[in-house]
Amino acid sequence: MNAATGAVVPLLEISKLTTRIDGSAGTFTVLDHVSLYINPGETLAVVGESGSGKSIAALSIMRLLPEVAHIDHGDVALHAEDLLALPESGMRNVRGKKIGMIFQEPATSLNPVLTVGQQIMEVLERHTKFRGVDARDEAIRWLKKVEILDPERRIDEYPFQFSGGMKQRVMIAIALCAGPDLLIADEPTTALDVTIQAQILDLLKSLQKEISMSILLITHDLGVVAHMAHRVALMKDGKVLEVAETREFFTAPKHPYAQELFSSLPQRVGRAVSYRPPDPNEKPLLEVVGMKVHFPIRRGLLKRTVGYVKAVDGVTFEINKGETLALVGESGSGKTTVGKGILRLIPTRMGQIRYDGIDVLRLNGEDLRAMRRNMQIIFQDPFASLNPKMRVGTIIEEGMMALGVGANDAERQVRARRLLEQVGLVRESYDRFPHEFSGGQRQRVAIARALAVEPKLIICDEPTSALDVLVQAQILKLLLDLQKDLGLSYLFITHNIAVVEFLAHRVAVMYNGEIVEQGDAEELLLLPQHPYTQQLLAAVPTVEIGGEEFVNTTA
Amino acid sequence: MEFPFRPLFLWTDVLVFLLTAAVIVYFMRVRRDVNQRATWLRALRNPSGMASAVILGLFVLVGLLDSMHFRPLLPPQAAAAGAAKAPPAAKDAKDTKAAPAVVVSRYAPTALSVLDVLLRPFNLEGERTYSEPLATHAFVKENREENGRTIRDFPRLKVAAQHLKDPVSDWAWDVTWRSAAGLLLGVVMTLVATAGLVGLLVRHPAQKGLSYGAIFSRLWSNQLSMPWRAAVLALGGALLLAGLVIVLAPVYHVLGTDKVGKGLLYLSMKSVRTALVIGTLTTLFTLPFALLLGIAAGYFKGRIDDIIQYIYTTLHSIPSVLLIAASVLILSVQLESNPELFATAAERADLRLFFLCLILGVTSWTGLCRLLRGETLKLRELEYIQAAQAFGVAHFRIIWRHILPNVMHLILISVVMEFSGLVLAEAVLSYVGVGVDPSMISFGTMINAARMEMSREPVVWWSLTAAFCFMFVLVLAANLFADSVRDAFDPRTHIR
Numbered sequence A: 001m002n003a004a005t006g007a008v009v010p011l012l013e014i015s016k017l018t019t020r021i022d023g024s025a026g027t028f029t030v031l032d033h034v035s036l037y038i039n040p041g042e043t044l045a046v047v048g049e050s051g052s053g054k055s056i057a058a059l060s061i062m063r064l065l066p067e068v069a070h071i072d073h074g075d076v077a078l079h080a081e082d083l084l085a086l087p088e089s090g091m092r093n094v095r096g097k098k099i100g101m102i103f104q105e106p107a108t109s110l111n112p113v114l115t116v117g118q119q120i121m122e123v124l125e126r127h128t129k130f131r132g133v134d135a136r137d138e139a140i141r142w143l144k145k146v147e148i149l150d151p152e153r154r155i156d157e158y159p160f161q162f163s164g165g166m167k168q169r170v171m172i173a174i175a176l177c178a179g180p181d182l183l184i185a186d187e188p189t190t191a192l193d194v195t196i197q198a199q200i201l202d203l204l205k206s207l208q209k210e211i212s213m214s215i216l217l218i219t220h221d222l223g224v225v226a227h228m229a230h231r232v233a234l235m236k237d238g239k240v241l242e243v244a245e246t247r248e249f250f251t252a253p254k255h256p257y258a259q260e261l262f263s264s265l266p267q268r269v270g271r272a273v274s275y276r277p278p279d280p281n282e283k284p285l286l287e288v289v290g291m292k293v294h295f296p297i298r299r300g301l302l303k304r305t306v307g308y309v310k311a312v313d314g315v316t317f318e319i320n321k322g323e324t325l326a327l328v329g330e331s332g333s334g335k336t337t338v339g340k341g342i343l344r345l346i347p348t349r350m351g352q353i354r355y356d357g358i359d360v361l362r363l364n365g366e367d368l369r370a371m372r373r374n375m376q377i378i379f380q381d382p383f384a385s386l387n388p389k390m391r392v393g394t395i396i397e398e399g400m401m402a403l404g405v406g407a408n409d410a411e412r413q414v415r416a417r418r419l420l421e422q423v424g425l426v427r428e429s430y431d432r433f434p435h436e437f438s439g440g441q442r443q444r445v446a447i448a449r450a451l452a453v454e455p456k457l458i459i460c461d462e463p464t465s466a467l468d469v470l471v472q473a474q475i476l477k478l479l480l481d482l483q484k485d486l487g488l489s490y491l492f493i494t495h496n497i498a499v500v501e502f503l504a505h506r507v508a509v510m511y512n513g514e515i516v517e518q519g520d521a522e523e524l525l526l527l528p529q530h531p532y533t534q535q536l537l538a539a540v541p542t543v544e545i546g547g548e549e550f551v552n553t554t555a
Numbered sequence B: 001m002e003f004p005f006r007p008l009f010l011w012t013d014v015l016v017f018l019l020t021a022a023v024i025v026y027f028m029r030v031r032r033d034v035n036q037r038a039t040w041l042r043a044l045r046n047p048s049g050m051a052s053a054v055i056l057g058l059f060v061l062v063g064l065l066d067s068m069h070f071r072p073l074l075p076p077q078a079a080a081a082g083a084a085k086a087p088p089a090a091k092d093a094k095d096t097k098a099a100p101a102v103v104v105s106r107y108a109p110t111a112l113s114v115l116d117v118l119l120r121p122f123n124l125e126g127e128r129t130y131s132e133p134l135a136t137h138a139f140v141k142e143n144r145e146e147n148g149r150t151i152r153d154f155p156r157l158k159v160a161a162q163h164l165k166d167p168v169s170d171w172a173w174d175v176t177w178r179s180a181a182g183l184l185l186g187v188v189m190t191l192v193a194t195a196g197l198v199g200l201l202v203r204h205p206a207q208k209g210l211s212y213g214a215i216f217s218r219l220w221s222n223q224l225s226m227p228w229r230a231a232v233l234a235l236g237g238a239l240l241l242a243g244l245v246i247v248l249a250p251v252y253h254v255l256g257t258d259k260v261g262k263g264l265l266y267l268s269m270k271s272v273r274t275a276l277v278i279g280t281l282t283t284l285f286t287l288p289f290a291l292l293l294g295i296a297a298g299y300f301k302g303r304i305d306d307i308i309q310y311i312y313t314t315l316h317s318i319p320s321v322l323l324i325a326a327s328v329l330i331l332s333v334q335l336e337s338n339p340e341l342f343a344t345a346a347e348r349a350d351l352r353l354f355f356l357c358l359i360l361g362v363t364s365w366t367g368l369c370r371l372l373r374g375e376t377l378k379l380r381e382l383e384y385i386q387a388a389q390a391f392g393v394a395h396f397r398i399i400w401r402h403i404l405p406n407v408m409h410l411i412l413i414s415v416v417m418e419f420s421g422l423v424l425a426e427a428v429l430s431y432v433g434v435g436v437d438p439s440m441i442s443f444g445t446m447i448n449a450a451r452m453e454m455s456r457e458p459v460v461w462w463s464l465t466a467a468f469c470f471m472f473v474l475v476l477a478a479n480l481f482a483d484s485v486r487d488a489f490d491p492r493t494h495i496r
Helices: A054-062 A088-094 A116-127 A132-145 A164-176 A194-211 A222-228 A246-251 A256-263 A335-342 A365-372 A392-403 A409-422 A427-431 A439-451 A469-486 A497-503 A521-526 A531-539 B011-032 B034-045 B047-065 B076-084 B093-098 B114-122 B167-203 B212-220 B228-248 B264-300 B302-317 B320-337 B345-363 B366-380 B383-390 B395-432 B443-455 B462-489
Strands: A012-023 A026-038 A043-047 A069-078 A099-102 A182-186 A214-219 A231-236 A239-245 A286-299 A304-319 A324-328 A350-355 A375-378 A457-461 A489-494 A506-511 A514-520 A542-545 A548-551 B005-008 B069-072 B142-146 B149-153
Touching: A012 A054, A026 A043, A026 A054, A026 A069, A026 A239, A043 A054, A043 A222, A054 A069, A054 A099, A054 A182, A054 A214, A099 A164, A116 A132, A116 A164, A132 A164, A164 A194, A182 A194, A194 A222, A194 A531, A214 A222, A222 A246, A222 A542, A231 A246, A231 A256, A239 A246, A239 A256, A256 A469, A286 A335, A304 A335, A304 A489, A304 A514, A324 A335, A324 A497, A335 A375, A335 A457, A335 A489, A365 A375, A365 A392, A375 A439, A375 B383, A392 A409, A392 A427, A392 A439, A392 B383, A409 A427, A409 A439, A439 A469, A439 B383, A469 A489, A469 A497, A489 A497, A497 A521, A506 A521, A506 A531, A514 A521, A514 A531, B011 B034, B011 B047, B011 B264, B011 B345, B034 B047, B034 B462, B047 B114, B047 B228, B047 B264, B047 B462, B114 B264, B167 B212, B167 B228, B212 B228, B264 B302, B264 B345, B264 B366, B264 B395, B264 B443, B264 B462, B302 B366, B320 B345, B320 B395, B345 B395, B366 B395, B383 B395, B395 B443, B395 B462, B443 B462
Parallel strands: A043 A214, A043 A231, A099 A182, A182 A214, A324 A489, A324 A506, A375 A457, A457 A489
Antiparallel strands: A012 A026, A012 A069, A231 A239, A286 A304, A286 A350, A506 A514, A542 A548, B005 B069, B142 B149
């Protein structure tokens, strides 16, 4: 296939693999003549946007496709043995023994009712000669290898006693304990925080060196690719567009799609905004002072409160008119809770939230309703944030109706159509249902819905983290344009440092419910003061494109 | 001006027709909505779903015909006599009180339905007691005088098989040719129906430009967009049986007779309505409880959720048979002591049926309620609900516009799934004696009446068989239909 491979016999060779899915609307091809190979000890990264078929490729190799999908033709050879010709019983000896696999979501890949030890030993007893006490010793050895502290004790614990990163370590132990030649890692770090991601990737790298296995790494994160892969395969719409050495791929991408992908990385565009010192005469639009959101822990028959989970514990910041404040932090740091608390979607226990000098927490009834016109929210998941049973027009008009924007139905309808145009959708979208739109288009609808009531402040709760990089760039640009045109202020909640760098005036870093550092975006990203901020920024994988270095960069 | 009949609207009739109207309105809305339409078509695209829909449709037709009640005008002399003392046609002594002597009731105190009228040629009345299906002679020996001697022997039936001169020699031939004629009639009716279907399909835009012959061959090889072959086969089966009945029933008791000489075919047909009413109205009564309480519990959480959960856990821990038995017994005492409220026996029996549905409904909403609470708990955390809350949309409006449409599939699935269970529950309850009024014809009362005869030698097998077959087909069709509806509406079974 590739002349450059020379004498090396590839470990896994896929040729002209074609997989189809039978849907109600007919059959469509999800893998179209995919040809790839992996050499022993090599990491091949398969990169692509969602829906490009990279996960289906992995499932096709393992022959674990969902019922509706089938391999139409093609070859998958491991050690020159045709995997597609094997009977199902023979395939069971391949899975786990010769090819290990880890998945994206560590929380659901482990069985919650078995101890982690049992789950590792299950694989050991199936595929190796270890039995009973030996298997247990081997399992402990593997837990040590994946750097779990105190493995003798932790082997008898259940998955819920492990954190997300720890669970992924256990998954890696399970996948590798039978000594496979190839590890398929399907987005192994996507569900993890950036600091944990760095640790897991380092672990995979050192294990690869130690036991000399090959890795088929499926990811959409170019930073991860640059960090891990020897070679890169770029996929789109079920086809492999380009296969290249990693350095070559980043320095001189051949395919126009790769070039497009790189140019849409937020860093490539550079900083879209620059810090401007607030006008001392102007009062801040939103002031949050000592905000505390505590969730009560209730126990017993009478549900008495026995304690509190301090999700947000004394947060203070302000947002000026026309300004973007990025609220950065890992999952569980309480940043989303801050956003919902400001909108009073969840009760705040203490503190003040002053919008234009008025304390939002003291408002009730009609006053609160009037206040809701000023602040709106855009959510992370465009698939969950639009009611699937309502037409786009009705979705946009709902807020207007509830808050009394527009005099009558006709006026609201005109306004809704104009908003659709403003966010870059066609007017005809008005009568369609959300499922007829792609993720990016849905996010546009969500933005139109928020804009419909003419808010001054929009809380953007990770609005682009569920989107592909090209779409992300478009949505970010739309948000910037809207800010320019309408003078909006944003509270931008995100974990993506690249996005922060792109559009934030100021940054606040949250950790464990508190803001540990805040300040002007340029300064803070360049010279972080707090150790946590430093750790956070250091963990972000970087990409070098044509000699320039870029931070994290999801595709 | 005198009409030959006076329409009679029983409680359950009114509800049945309201329900039918609601279903029609619902399907008219479905027709306009692309998504819903596709989902329903998916339910019917399954051949067993299509076949069971046809069979269920026939049962519903029988039930609807049987829900159009009226009181026929009495013949003049009887009416005159009725004016003098009491309506002579009244069989039930209690009913005569219902029509006070002063007001001349010129209409019969018994309620007839359209189905009764249609079945009249097939319902031979006047036998004394049991007779086997297609029998010429009674099942029980009787004494009879012949030429001065008393002979003990099986007498000839009073109304059935009267046309046979010599029943012993003629019977086999007569039944054979009549069956053959019946089957032939069935085949002819099936062909006519198929031709009608093909005629409709030709006009449908999906089959544009196809000839009649082409459509027929595609229908037969199942190449059309819908599994019409299954529909034709199911309908054909039903029409073959109908053909047999049409030819045989005017002269024979096709399914035999029961203890008091009533034709079992007639009884079985009448039972269909009772079963359908129980199956549908009960769910209608459960819905308000399940919907209101389930969604309120899931949406508001906290205290409201606690209270609702306590209510349904408590209700669920009382054996439902106990609750039903107690309520029905209290009710029947009330009905017995107030006979003047009802003009006909049918009205009293109907009211009892109505309350039985109500009681069954009140005791069986917990399952759906729990399901809806769980789903609402999940939905309320979704971002589009939070977006609506951020707009300050009122709670009721959020429930109505956001939550209700998104739990509709659960409601629909549980309604069709519960139907067959309720039909069976009625049979069990009536068997135990706390079901419908004893004078109301239902599968339960039929089985109850037949059970004693199972120990008889030779056994009276046909009355149980008739009830069993009808109920089996009804429940099987309902279950198969429910299954394909569930498959079509359950988002988890979809191809993503």
